[in-house]
Amino acid sequence: MTIDLGVPGAGELGETVGVLRDWQSDEAPMQLHPGDVGWFCRSGAARTAAALRTWRRGGRILAVGLLDGGRLLRLATAPDARRDEELARRIAADITAPERGVLPAGRVNVEAPAGSLVQELLAGSGWLLDEPWTPLRRDLSEPVPEPAVRIEVVGPERAAVRAAVQRASFDGSTFTEEHWHAMASGVAYRDARCLLAYDDEGAAVAVVTVWSAGPGRPGLIEPMGVHREHRGRGHGTAVTVAAAAALRELGSSGALVCTPSANRAAVATYRAAGFRPCPAVNDRYRQG
Incomplete structure (x- = not known):
């Protein structure tokens, strides 16, 4: 055939x-x-x-x-x-x-x-x-500790806040409330969660979306970001721990994420959240 x-x-x-x-x-x-x-x-x-x-x-x-x-x-x-x-x-x-x-x-x-x-x-x-990019994995066979910040699961009523933190976390991001609704209505989102992290003063400081592939399979973190005005305070680690906990609740066997190896701060954040780096991987490119 x-x-x-x-x-x-x-x-x-x-x-x-x-x-x-x-x-x-x-x-x-x-x-x-x-x-x-x-x-x-x-x-x-x-x-x-x-x-x-x-x-x-x-x-x-x-x-x-x-x-x-x-x-x-x-x-x-x-x-x-x-x-x-x-x-x-x-x-x-x-x-x-x-x-x-x-x-x-x-x-x-x-x-x-x-x-x-x-x-x-x-x-x-x-x-x-x-x-090179660095894949990282966290085993979810054991319970995940409570995160060090308040976590909220994003629903339609918080989509605007989630979108605003996304834009404040990634330079050039054009993510909007409408984009969130389109994503949340997609076929893959039934096994997904968006989480917002809040600091002690009630400000939304970090965001993460997690995607389960079903019970017994590894889930994915894509994306995770920390508001540029609230970096350096451990919020990235805290929201990543919360992401791992959410995937475990969804039945995932582990959590996956991949980040450019040159982004040492991101690699350090995931490692602090209990993720283990795996051998680096590379795209291949053709000049044309």
């Missing part, structure tokens, strides 16, 4: 998110998570579906790609297809040819699971390693 490249419709988002859930495990390498698609849903279901690519054989999805920002393709593969030669060669061919509608001409990046045959094929055809 041949392998077919497709773009799912908005009505197929549930199927795509479902297979991504099934592919997550504590033994798997860091790869595209259903939470990544859930966070992208802030742009709406139609735009999210248009950014997805699926590779199928005989109707079964073997790989999913998310075109993030227009020039980065983030990949995940079925566990039994990570070394599938036919699949890997088809993906490599599709991402190399702009006319196939996966990646445009010019400089582009691909984030593929460590140990996948796609990684090796790209390396062999001249794709270079980009800056």
Whole structure:
């Protein structure tokens, strides 16, 4: 059977998110998570579906790609297809040819699971390693301590506050209350929570969104941010501990996060919250 490249419709988002859930495990390498698609849903279901690519054989999805920002393709593969030669060669061919509608001409990046045959094929055809990222994991088999700040689960009535803290945490962020509602109405958000952290004076100082992949599978933190006017006071560590506790309540086996290795403050924050750094990973890029 041949392998077919497709773009799912908005009505197929549930199927795509479902297979991504099934592919997550504590033994798997860091790869595209259903939470990544859930966070992208802030742009709406139609735009999210248009950014997805699926590779199928005989109707079964073997790989999913998310075109993030227009020039980065983030990949995940079925566990039994990570070394599938036919699949890997088809993906490599599709991402190399702009006319196939996966990646445009010019400089582009691909984030593929460590140990996948796609990684090796790209390396062999001249794709270079980009800056390293550090994945971090926290085991959730044991209870998580209470966070050192007051935590509130965000509902529709607090969406404006959650959006404001997001914008104050990330330079250039355009996240709005409307984006939160679009994300919260997405298919992946039924297994997600947004948390706000407050200081002793009642100010909202940090925000985090967590995404479960279902009971017994690792969940994802995406994103976590601390208001620029309230940094250096341990709020990032506190809200990250709260994120781990929320994922444990959702049945997650562990918590995952990935941050640029050069962002030492972020790595230190996650380590202080009980996360263990894993070997660095790299995107691969082509100059065009």
